[in-house]
Amino acid sequence: MNAPYIALSTAFWWDQFINGLTTGSLYALIALGYTMVYGVLKMINFAHGEVFMLGSFAGYGILVALGGDDLSGPMIAAAILAAIAGAMVVSATASAVIERLAYRRLRNAPRLAPLISAIGVSIFLQYLVLDRTEARAKFYPDIFPRGEFGAGAFQVAYMQAFLIASSVVMMLFLYAIVQRTRAGRAIRAVAENPANASLMGVDVNRTIVLVFVLGAAMAGVAGVLHGLFFQTIRGSMGFLPGIKAFTAAVLGGIGSIPGAVVGGYTLGLAETLGRELLNELPGVDLGNQWRDVIAFSLLVTILIFRPTGIFAERTATRA
Amino acid sequence: MNRRKWGRLHWLLAATALMSLAIAACGDDDDDDDNGGNGGSVTYGKAGFKTVEIAAGAPVKIGVSSVTSGDLKGLGQPIVDAAKLAGEGKTIQGHAIEWVVKDDQCSSDGGASAATAMLQEGVVAAVGPICSGAVVAAQPAYEQAGVTHVSPSSTAHKPTYPDRGDVFQTFLRTTYSDDIQGPAQAEFAFKTLGAKTAYIVYDTDPYGTGLRDAFRKAYEKEGGKIVGSPEGFEKKATDFKSIVTNIQQAKPDIVYFAGFYSEATPFIKQLRAENKDVKFMAGDGVKNDEFTKGAGADAEGAYLSLPSPVYAGEGYTKFSALFEKATGLKVDASPYVAESYDAATVIIMALEKAASKDGDKLKIDLKKFNEEVRKTEIDGAAGKIKFDARGENAGGETPVSLFVVKSGKYEEVKK
Numbered sequence: 054m055n056a057p058y059i060a061l062s063t064a065f066w067w068d069q070f071i072n073g074l075t076t077g078s079l080y081a082l083i084a085l086g087y088t089m090v091y092g093v094l095k096m097i098n099f100a101h102g103e104v105f106m107l108g109s110f111a112g113y114g115i116l117v118a119l120g121g122d123d124l125s126g127p128m129i130a131a132a133i134l135a136a137i138a139g140a141m142v143v144s145a146t147a148s149a150v151i152e153r154l155a156y157r158r159l160r161n162a163p164r165l166a167p168l169i170s171a172i173g174v175s176i177f178l179q180y181l182v183l184d185r186t187e188a189r190a191k192f193y194p195d196i197f198p199r200g201e202f203g204a205g206a207f208q209v210a211y212m213q214a215f216l217i218a219s220s221v222v223m224m225l226f227l228y229a230i231v232q233r234t235r236a237g238r239a240i241r242a243v244a245e246n247p248a249n250a251s252l253m254g255v256d257v258n259r260t261i262v263l264v265f266v267l268g269a270a271m272a273g274v275a276g277v278l279h280g281l282f283f284q285t286i287r288g289s290m291g292f293l294p295g296i297k298a299f300t301a302a303v304l305g306g307i308g309s310i311p312g313a314v315v316g317g318y319t320l321g322l323a324e325t326l327g328r329e330l331l332n333e334l335p336g337v338d339l340g341n342q343w344r345d346v347i348a349f350s351l352l353v354t355i356l357i358f359r360p361t362g363i364f365a366e367r368t369a370t371r372a
Numbered sequence: 373m374n375r376r377k378w379g380r381l382h383w384l385l386a387a388t389a390l391m392s393l394a395i396a397a398c399g400d401d402d403d404d405d406d407n408g409g410n411g412g413s414v415t416y417g418k419a420g421f422k423t424v425e426i427a428a429g430a431p432v433k434i435g436v437s438s439v440t441s442g443d444l445k446g447l448g449q450p451i452v453d454a455a456k457l458a459g460e461g462k463t464i465q466g467h468a469i470e471w472v473v474k475d476d477q478c479s480s481d482g483g484a485s486a487a488t489a490m491l492q493e494g495v496v497a498a499v500g501p502i503c504s505g506a507v508v509a510a511q512p513a514y515e516q517a518g519v520t521h522v523s524p525s526s527t528a529h530k531p532t533y534p535d536r537g538d539v540f541q542t543f544l545r546t547t548y549s550d551d552i553q554g555p556a557q558a559e560f561a562f563k564t565l566g567a568k569t570a571y572i573v574y575d576t577d578p579y580g581t582g583l584r585d586a587f588r589k590a591y592e593k594e595g596g597k598i599v600g601s602p603e604g605f606e607k608k609a610t611d612f613k614s615i616v617t618n619i620q621q622a623k624p625d626i627v628y629f630a631g632f633y634s635e636a637t638p639f640i641k642q643l644r645a646e647n648k649d650v651k652f653m654a655g656d657g658v659k660n661d662e663f664t665k666g667a668g669a670d671a672e673g674a675y676l677s678l679p680s681p682v683y684a685g686e687g688y689t690k691f692s693a694l695f696e697k698a699t700g701l702k703v704d705a706s707p708y709v710a711e712s713y714d715a716a717t718v719i720i721m722a723l724e725k726a727a728s729k730d731g732d733k734l735k736i737d738l739k740k741f742n743e744e745v746r747k748t749e750i751d752g753a754a755g756k757i758k759f760d761a762r763g764e765n766a767g768g769e770t771p772v773s774l775f776v777v778k779s780g781k782y783e784e785v786k787k
Contacts, residue, residue: 062621064621065617065618065620065621068617068620069614069617072613072614072617075613076611076613122668187441187442187445188441188442188443188445189442189443189445190443190634190637190638190666192637192638192641192666195641195668195669195670199645199646201646210645210646212645283610283611283613283638283642284610284638284641284642285610285637285638285641286610287443287608289608290610325614328614329614329618332601333601339604340576340601340602340603340604340605340615341603341604341605341606341609341611341614341615342576342604342606
């Protein structure tokens with residue numbers, strides 16, 4: 054009944070490619086938090102998806118407070134920057150508090166303890182926000198200019214261009230901090246060997262807080278971008294992107310910063326383009342659900358055959 | 373050491389991921405069983421009818437399975453309020469009526485657990501569940517307990533044509549099946565709106581898939597063409613970007629949405645960001661003030677249908693006054709409240725007839741009660757109600773109304 058995918062136009066595949074990059078940017082931003090925390094603490098911070106959600110709500114609050122749908126002209130740009138900055142602060146603060154209250158005491162406990170604590174924090178935050186919002190969706194103000202630019206079949210919506218560009222800027226910014234600053238050197242030192250780093254005069258506690266704060270700030274940015282793009286946010290919104298971003302981090306090689314970025318984009322593109330290819334299978338009417346099937350199949354495959362991910366970091370040698 | 377533990381964790385994660393995969397894969401099933409009218413022989417499954425005893429002075433409990441929190445509260449809460457209104461000032465042979473309200477979240481597992489919970493509390497009848505997904509999941513529990521339930525708003529094909537073949541004797545509804553709504557929408561889209569091609573987007577629950585099938589069949593019969601492959605989504609989905617790209621590729625005259633307003637709102641915003649011109653049509657799950665409020669300007673021009681007549685009988689006028697006074701809401705802005713009032717009324721009337729005094733106790737024969745419900749004929753708030761053998765409402769004549777959104781309001785359109 055349906056035309057085979059080969060007949061679909063260049064514009065179609067280009068659009069889906071951009072959709073993949075958009076989703077991938079969000080996954081990559083969130084995955085950075087997972088991978089950095091894993092890098093220094095060897096723990097999976099399952100509350101990270103909720104930190105992303107908090108950022109999204111913070112951005113929403115700021116945009117509404119600044120005028121919401123009534124914003125116009127240059128005020129829109131100012132409001133969006135304020136929302137992003139505010140979300141970064143809120144997410145970073147939340148993450149630092151979570152680290153202090155829920156993880157620090159468990160740092161030397163068996164590995165499952167902080168993992169369970171993280172799941173607890175995740176559920177607590179999710180239901181706290183669901184309760185405060187009566188479990189209803191909130192709609193981001195519809196302020197971002199609609200429309201697209203480009204040549205011929207290669208059109209990009211302003212919103213998607215903005216989302217991808219700001220994600221890349223944030224990732225470069227993070228990379229610069231980790232590679233070029235003193236604090237970044239401390240992070241790398243602690244990731245390599247916390248005991249030795251501490252002997253060299255690195256304040257391990259402070260460095261770990263910094264890792265949480267940096268990862269959370271990225272998630273906060275992702276939260277606002279997600280809200281601006283999809284326009285719908287709710288208390289439970291952090292769960293699936295959280296798991297997906299975790300998948301991306303594992304895919305790229307957990308512990309590796311470039312790995313998280315590559316993993317994020319790979320997953321975003323695989324999901325979006327794979328969905329379109331598989332959707333053409335006759336008799337299987339899964340639609341959007343293909344995306345989850347693809348993402349989690351990838352996770353399973355990678356965990357079984359190459360648990361160290363694309364960028365095989367030192368995980369394997371650390372036995 | 374680390375490596376071994378991490379290794380074990382891998383397997384755990386892999387197993388979890390595999391499980392989610394399996395769950396995702398069985399989320400959707402197509403049913404292509406034929407839906408020819410109300411004819412054909414109807415066989416019932418075996419219901420566990422019992423006789424219930426209500427102690428002296430104890431209330432008679434009636435359940436309500438609806439949505440009382442979350443995105444769909446705007447749909448579910450007024451339905452609960454309307455059902456309760458039907459019991460005001462009434463007793464069952466002198467025994468007070470106690471409402472047992474459970475939140476089923478419009479979901480399959482919610483519907484089943486709400487049923488279990490209220491049955492444990494000893495309800496003798498129930499209004500709801502309000503969503504077809506919840507109805508389908510809850511039907512076996514009600515059937516097993518022999519408790520008759522009347523849904524005011526479940527419109528899917530499946531509740532009255534279950535997969536198992538045997539019809540559920542304990543299920544009835546005061547609304548109309550999508551076997552009526554779907555064709556009415558198809559005819560309107562094809563003839564009145566002149567839409568020759570349609571693109572279908574649907575919720576993967578029984579309501580969405582049922583409406584999808586009913587619409588598709590009727591639309592193709594009219595001579596319309598379905599373009600692209602119908603796209604399913606799950607509840608609480610927010611990312612419709614890929615679907616919108618597919619719609620842009622297929623270039624349909626109309627986008628047909630079978631689902632609820634909670635997903636229709638983000639969907640239409642994302643659709644309108646790229647396509648201002650394509651027509652949009654949806655059913656009763658979307659026609660709610662929450663949709664026009666949430667989608668704002670993007671909701672303008674959307675076509676919605678509701679499988680109940682814009683009724684102006686005496687029962688409706690009386691109920692409207694009562695409902696608007698009690699809740700402060702407008703009846704025409706709250707779908708299915710009249711049907712809910714009628715469902716509760718039918719239940720209360722039948723209970724009154726089926727119950728018998730035994731000393732100072734009250735005895736209710738659930739089988740007799742079921743028969744009484746099936747026999748009931750009323751001129752209710754939502755129009756004439758009488759049930760056919762499948763539990764379908766066979767009272768109305770032209771039950772589907774159509775609306776268009778204009779300046780944020782629903783305006784009725786004539787076919």
